[in-house]
Amino acid sequence: xMETLNLWExxxxxxxxxxxxxxxxxxxxxxxxxxxxxxxxxxxxxxxRVGITGxxxxxxxxxSAVFADLVxxxxxxxxxxxxxxxxxxxxxxxxxxPMFFGTDNLGRDLFSRMxxxxxFVLLIAPSATLVAFIVGITLGLPAGYKGGRxxxxxxxxxxxxxxxxxxxxxxxxxxxxIRETILPNVMASVFFIFPIIFALTVVRSRYSERPGLMxxxxxxxxxxxAWLYSGVVFNADPLGWISMDPNELNIFAxxxxxxxxxxxxxxxxxxxxxxxxxxxxxAQTRGETQWYIMLWEILPNARGPLIVDACLRIGYxxxxxxxLGFFGLGxxxxxxxxxxxxxxxxxxxxxxxxxxxPQTIALASFVLGLNLLADGLREExxxx
Amino acid sequence: MLGFIIKRTLIxxxxxxxxxxxxxxxxxLEPNLRKLALEQNNNRMGxxxxxxxxxxxxxxxxFVVRYGEWLTGVISGDLGYSTRFRMPVNEALPKRLGYTGxxxxxxxxxxxxxALLIGILSGMKEGSVVDRILSxxxxxTTATPEYVSGILFTVIFASLLGWFKGVANVNNITFExxxxxxxxxxxxxxxxxxxxxxxxxxxxMTSQYIRTxxxxxxxxxxxxxKHALRNALIAPFTVILLQFPWLLTGVVxxxxxxxxxxxxxxxxxxxxxxxxxxxxxxxxxxxVVVIGTxxxxxxxxxxxxxxxxxxx
Numbered sequence: 001x002m003e004t005l006n007l008w009e010x011x012x013x014x015x016x017x018x019x020x021x022x023x024x025x026x027x028x029x030x031x032x033x034x035x036x037x038x039x040x041x042x043x044x045x046x047x048x049r050v051g052i053t054g055x056x057x058x059x060x061x062x063x064s065a066v067f068a069d070l071v072x073x074x075x076x077x078x079x080x081x082x083x084x085x086x087x088x089x090x091x092x093x094x095x096x097x098p099m100f101f102g103t104d105n106l107g108r109d110l111f112s113r114m115x116x117x118x119x120f121v122l123l124i125a126p127s128a129t130l131v132a133f134i135v136g137i138t139l140g141l142p143a144g145y146k147g148g149r150x151x152x153x154x155x156x157x158x159x160x161x162x163x164x165x166x167x168x169x170x171x172x173x174x175x176x177x178i179r180e181t182i183l184p185n186v187m188a189s190v191f192f193i194f195p196i197i198f199a200l201t202v203v204r205s206r207y208s209e210r211p212g213l214m215x216x217x218x219x220x221x222x223x224x225x226a227w228l229y230s231g232v233v234f235n236a237d238p239l240g241w242i243s244m245d246p247n248e249l250n251i252f253a254x255x256x257x258x259x260x261x262x263x264x265x266x267x268x269x270x271x272x273x274x275x276x277x278x279x280x281x282x283a284q285t286r287g288e289t290q291w292y293i294m295l296w297e298i299l300p301n302a303r304g305p306l307i308v309d310a311c312l313r314i315g316y317x318x319x320x321x322x323x324l325g326f327f328g329l330g331x332x333x334x335x336x337x338x339x340x341x342x343x344x345x346x347x348x349x350x351x352x353x354x355x356x357x358p359q360t361i362a363l364a365s366f367v368l369g370l371n372l373l374a375d376g377l378r379e380e381x382x383x384x
Numbered sequence: 385m386l387g388f389i390i391k392r393t394l395i396x397x398x399x400x401x402x403x404x405x406x407x408x409x410x411x412x413l414e415p416n417l418r419k420l421a422l423e424q425n426n427n428r429m430g431x432x433x434x435x436x437x438x439x440x441x442x443x444x445x446x447f448v449v450r451y452g453e454w455l456t457g458v459i460s461g462d463l464g465y466s467t468r469f470r471m472p473v474n475e476a477l478p479k480r481l482g483y484t485g486x487x488x489x490x491x492x493x494x495x496x497x498x499a500l501l502i503g504i505l506s507g508m509k510e511g512s513v514v515d516r517i518l519s520x521x522x523x524x525t526t527a528t529p530e531y532v533s534g535i536l537f538t539v540i541f542a543s544l545l546g547w548f549k550g551v552a553n554v555n556n557i558t559f560e561x562x563x564x565x566x567x568x569x570x571x572x573x574x575x576x577x578x579x580x581x582x583x584x585x586x587x588x589m590t591s592q593y594i595r596t597x598x599x600x601x602x603x604x605x606x607x608x609x610k611h612a613l614r615n616a617l618i619a620p621f622t623v624i625l626l627q628f629p630w631l632l633t634g635v636v637x638x639x640x641x642x643x644x645x646x647x648x649x650x651x652x653x654x655x656x657x658x659x660x661x662x663x664x665x666x667x668x669x670x671x672v673v674v675i676g677t678x679x680x681x682x683x684x685x686x687x688x689x690x691x692x693x694x695x696x
Contacts, residue, residue: 160399163674165632168667171655172407177415319529326531326637327652339531346535346641349550353543360532368527375523 005089005098014100014111020067025059041304044380051376057369061362064115065122072112073097076336080107085352101358104345113336114358120337121366124248125317128255129310132317135194135256136263137306138201141294143264144271155268158261166258166320167327173254174330179246187253188233191260196225205292251330255320259313266309270302277301304381311374315367322363338363389683396675400668404458407667408451411660417443420658424467454664463668464661468653473665477650481669483554484635484646487565491631495570495577496624502574503581503620508608510586518578525575530634534568534641552644565642569634573627577620584619588612618688625681629674 005013015022036043045051064071074097083090083099084107091098101110143151161169178184199221207214231242232249244252274280275298283293324330325339333340341359348355420443421434429437438444457464463473502522506515525533541564542550549561588594589612597607636648643649647666654662 156395156399160402163399163629163671163678164403164667165629165636165670165674167633167636168407168651168670171651171663172410172667175416175655177413177419177658178410180415181413183413315527322529322531323633323637327640342531342535346531349535349538349543353539356535356539360535364528364532367529368524371523371527375519 003091003093004087005091005100007089010089010098010100013098017071017073017100017111018064020070021060021063024063024067025056028059029056041307041377041381045373045376048376048379050372051380054369054372054374054376057365058373061118061366061369062122065118068116068119072109072115073100074109074112076108076113076116077334078108080109083107085348085355087352088354102352102354104341104355105348110341110355110358113341114338114362116336117338117341117359117362118366120335121318121321121363124252124255124321125314128252129259129314129317131191131195131252132256132260132313133263133306133310134198135191135260137267137299138194138198139260140264140267141271141298142290144268145275145290145294145298147272151268154264158264161257161261162265167323169258170254170320170324170327170329173257174250174324179250184246184250184253185233187257188249189229191253191256192229192233196221196229199225201291202295205289205295208289208292247330247332251321251324254324254330255317258320259317263309263313266305267302270305271298274298274301308374308378308381311370311377315370315374318363318367318370385683385686388686389679392679392682396679399675400671403671404455404664404668405451407664408454409447411658411663412443412447412450416658416660420467420660423658454661458668463665466654466659466662468657468659468662473661476662477647477665477669480645480647480650483644484639484648486557487569487635487638487644487646488631490562490566491569491573494566495574498570499574499577500581500617500620502578504585504608504613504616506578507582507585507616508589508612510589515582519582522575522578522582525571526579527575528572530568530572530637531641533571534564534638537564537568538641550642552642554645561642565638565644568641569631569638572634573630577623577627580623581616581620585612585616588616591615618685621688622681622685625677625684628677632670632673 032039032043032046036046045055074092080092080103083092083103085105086099086103086107088100088102089098090102099109099111101114104110104113139154143154172178173183173187200218203214203217203221207217227237227239228242231237232244235243235246235249237243271294279301280293280297283297288297321337322339322342325335325337325341326343328340328343331337331340338359342356342363345355345359417438418434421437422429425433425437435444442450454464461474463477465471466473466476469476502518506512506518506522509515528536538550541548547560548563550564552561552565594607594612597611598604602611632648635646636651638644639646639648640652647669650662651666651670653659654666
């Protein structure tokens with residue numbers, strides 16, 4: 001006879017397990033409240049009901065990822081053969097720990113897998129979006145500012161990638177066959193060179209007349225860049241701190257590849273709009289360099305729409321990662337990410353309808369949180 | 385106008401050529417060829433046997449020759465032989481495309497009118513209760529990808545309520561088994577189109593000529609239907625057409641969830657079985673669909689909106 005919790009006990013148990021998350025959420029909220037004057041548009045966010053809802057959902061998943069080990073009740077990979085496809089609330093007899101959301105086909109605890117799954121998404125989605133943004137900004141600024149041939153060639157390439165359905169792209173780029181070749185490393189080495197170029201250009205354009213400040217910065221950037229680059233792209237970090245699995249690198253490269261053309265188009269459009277403003281003309285008259293104008297005059301003034309787009313794009317990347325998991329592309333089969341979980345459990349709906357719920361609702365709620373956050377930010381930035 | 389269309393068509397051809405080259409390179413990478421050889425014969429083949437099989441079937445010829453051969457084949461209408469279905473691609477693909485065409489037709493028939501309606505209703509009076517509720521609905525639908533909503537719908541409507549069937553059949557399309565795939569696909573795309581329509585509608589509603597129409601004493605209905613809609617629907621028109629890349633990805637996901645054996649199913653089969661010619665053909669079809677709709681949207685936008693100047 002297996003003991004189960006009733007519905008009320010189950011939800012109370014779940015709510016209690018998330019205690020570190022609630023605590024950190026309350027802390028962050030109060031901190032934001034007290035510092036709202038300094039936070040700019042993020043401070044205004046607290047006035048909008050939509051924005052605050054989105055922010056809290058995003059905080060929830062962020063802190064779940066941070067405290068996944070504390071929140072989860074079991075090891076996400078541990079299999080209990082006696083407890084396969086059990087309904088929510090079943091209690092594991094040996095440890096007397098409840099399996100809040102039931103178990104999957106291999107007897108793994110769905111609650112723990114869902115909590116640990118947030119780690120993969122919250123690590124890859126924002127960082128891939130960040131890299132995509134840096135690639136898009138580094139190429140979009142000159143395309144929009146200079147126009148001409150640079151613009152035609154870059155826009156042609158961007159439109160070409162965009163006219164490719166994402167799913168075909170993934171089936172071509174995220175396969176075991178591709179991982180046997182050097183293609184993912186080539187792609188990653190191209191994408192990850194952009195942050196270094198970007199940082200160097202930022203420093204060079206700012207301190208071009210103060211070499212005493214410029215050279216130390218350049219040295220720091222080069223050392224840091226080389227260290228991160230060797231770790232991420234070639235999995236050969238001399239200190240052994242940073243490593244990336246070949247399949248994670250493959251996914252990362254494919255996701256950056258799929259989303260940077262979109263960023264490029266937005267940055268290009270914004271640049272074309274902003275370059276007609278008076279302050280840009282003033283900078284041109286002062287004789288500032290082109291890159292100074294692009295990075296220190298145009299980019300800061302384009303930040304509003306870009307922040308909103310970044311929120312939406314993290315959500316979109318989350319959906320893309322889910323799509324990859326759903327098609328079983330690129331990830332290790334036991335990996336507890338939400339997309340793979342959906343793929344593994346969707347065949348069992350007839351046997352146990354609740355088996356698909358945790359991971360589907362987790363994914364949808366995180367994306368919803370990001371979309372609401374973007375809506376709130378857009379609303380508040382329009383008010384200024 | 386004609387010059388504009390010709391220029392766009394030329395760019396489109398160039399894009400397709402470049403993409404076909406990229407896809408051809410990717411599907412013909414060494415590991416893929418090796419896997420194809422293993423799948424077509426017995427899986428325990430040695431390295432030498434793999435090499436000789438590839439050699440015998442012409443996969444070892446220079447890349448340029450093979451690409452040229454494929455390209456001339458495509459231009460003359462021959463897409464090659466599908467190793468997965470063991471028949472020419474020209475026989476395997478059109479039938480499946482037809483099935484997906486039926487799905488896409490019904491998706492558009494449900495998605496577009498309801499999205500426009502939601503967008504118009506919420507854009508008509510910005511900030512009203514209706515607007516707030518509909519905005520939340522459309523944000524929620526854009527946040528729910530097909531593989532989430534499809535599964536949730538199956539749980540609710542097929543497992544718990546038993547109204548519809550969770551599996552669709554291409555040979556026997558009924559209301560019962562076709563509702564969920566159509567619903568799943570239209571709901572995801574709907575939110576985005578509705579938001580675009582809302583933005584466009586609310587912008588039009590604040591413009592001067594609408595104010596004039598109000599002040600002339602025209603009833604609200606007439607102002608919306610006769611004056612606002614015409615201009616408000618230009619932007620959604622392009623958005624709907626630009627949704628096609630998403631629609632294609634959605635087709636693949638939905639066909640997989642509901643086991644509807646159309647184009648998306650073929651694409652997955654081709655990719656998972658290293659069927660080079662079929663995968664190339666599928667990519668070609670998707671690119672043609674996407675770029676074709678882009679062309680229509682560009683031309684249509686220029687035609688509908690006289691303020692856009694066409695540069696030949």
